[in-house]
Amino acid sequence: xxxxxxxxxxxxxxxxxxxxxxxxxxxxxxxxxxxGIESSGKLDFHLKKLKGLITTxxxxxxxxxxxxAALQAIYTIRRYGWQKRAYVLNIIIYIIVNILSAxxxxxxxxxxxxxxxxxxxIFYSYWSIVKRGIFKRx
Amino acid sequence: xxxxxxxxxxxxxxxxxxxxxxxxxxxxxxxxxxxGIESSGKLDFHLKKLKGLITTxxxxxxxxxxxxAALQAIYTIRRYGWQKRAYVLNIIIYIIVNILSAxxxxxxxxxxxxxxxxxxxIFYSYWSIVKRGIFKRx
DNA sequence: CCAAACAGTCAATAATTCTTGACTATCCCA
DNA sequence: TGGGATAGTCAAGAATTATTGACTGTTTGG
Numbered sequence: 001x002x003x004x005x006x007x008x009x010x011x012x013x014x015x016x017x018x019x020x021x022x023x024x025x026x027x028x029x030x031x032x033x034x035x036g037i038e039s040s041g042k043l044d045f046h047l048k049k050l051k052g053l054i055t056t057x058x059x060x061x062x063x064x065x066x067x068x069a070a071l072q073a074i075y076t077i078r079r080y081g082w083q084k085r086a087y088v089l090n091i092i093i094y095i096i097v098n099i100l101s102a103x104x105x106x107x108x109x110x111x112x113x114x115x116x117x118x119x120x121x122i123f124y125s126y127w128s129i130v131k132r133g134i135f136k137r138x
Numbered sequence: 139x140x141x142x143x144x145x146x147x148x149x150x151x152x153x154x155x156x157x158x159x160x161x162x163x164x165x166x167x168x169x170x171x172x173x174g175i176e177s178s179g180k181l182d183f184h185l186k187k188l189k190g191l192i193t194t195x196x197x198x199x200x201x202x203x204x205x206x207a208a209l210q211a212i213y214t215i216r217r218y219g220w221q222k223r224a225y226v227l228n229i230i231i232y233i234i235v236n237i238l239s240a241x242x243x244x245x246x247x248x249x250x251x252x253x254x255x256x257x258x259x260i261f262y263s264y265w266s267i268v269k270r271g272i273f274k275r276x
Numbered sequence: 277c278c279a280a281a282c283a284g285t286c287a288a289t290a291a292t293t294c295t296t297g298a299c300t301a302t303c304c305c306a
Numbered sequence: 307t308g309g310g311a312t313a314g315t316c317a318a319g320a321a322t323t324a325t326t327g328a329c330t331g332t333t334t335g336g
Contacts, residue, residue, distance in 0.1 A: 006144055
């Protein structure tokens with residue numbers, strides 16, 4: 001099912017098209033100009049390959065939900081480090097919030113801040129490490 | 139630079155190879171068996187296409203850092219809904235933590251929990267919405 | 277030592293993808 | 307009314323990717 005999505009974004013021009021359309025809806029000719037190509041057939045070919053990732057609205061091309069997901073995948077590869085950094089920052093803030101709260105008012109911390117933030121951090125760690133494998137062989 | 143990575147994972151067999159190797163390091167023949175193919179040339183061809191995403195260790199194939207990133211991209215497409223759900227849950231927990239803290243001890247909340255968690259939520263929202271576009275045409 | 281299993285390579289062919297360029301049709305405004 | 311801009315389609319050929327199958331070494335157990 002998702003194999004053809006990777007096929008769809010496996011050509012530089014199609015990635016370019018997704019990036020352009022994520023910023024601005026465009027018609028056929030404007031897109032052609034933006035891509036710096038002369039051949040209409042070429043653009044037609046690539047637009048057809050992007051079926052499911054783009055659609056039209058008021059005569060202009062826009063990304064679909066899956067189009068944004070595909071772009072997301074591209075950014076995942078480009079900015080993979082982000083996830084790890086976000087995770088580390090999350091943990092640091094968790095620790096800071098808890099230490100500050102515990103020192104200021106132990107009881108409140110123990111019964112509200114600590115359980116709530118700990119549930120969150122467990123969930124987030126599970127998501128980051130188990131589901132997304134952010135620390136696997138990084 | 140990353141274009142060839144998408145080309146690399148644009149074939150079902152290569153996605154299968156990445157998934158198999160992410161779970162267990164394997165030699166040539168074991169991989170062939172696991173994939174249910176007869177032709178050595180075929181496996182050789184696809185392994186070569188995966189250059190940069192896999193490597194060998196003790197005579198067995200394993201994923202590289204980029205291999206895991208590519209697999210990550212595959213999961214991003216498969217489990218895209220997760221991000222939105224995680225974001226919403228994060229916001230809910232932020233609100234709960236803040237309301238509870240504010241009611242129990244207003245001053246502590248105002249000077250520690252609120253600023254720290256608000257900085258976090260701004261950062262996280264920026265990351266989720268601006269950088270990753272999780273609400274764009276979902 | 278022999279055979280079977282492992283770990284590939286490579287050339288030829290099949291299949292698919294990409295590009296070109298010629299063509300159609302509509303709209304608009306001068 | 308005619309020319310330029312928009313919005314495509316399609317067939318043919320070029321280029322690339324995928325598969326097959328025959329081949330080469332190495333290792334390992336009996």
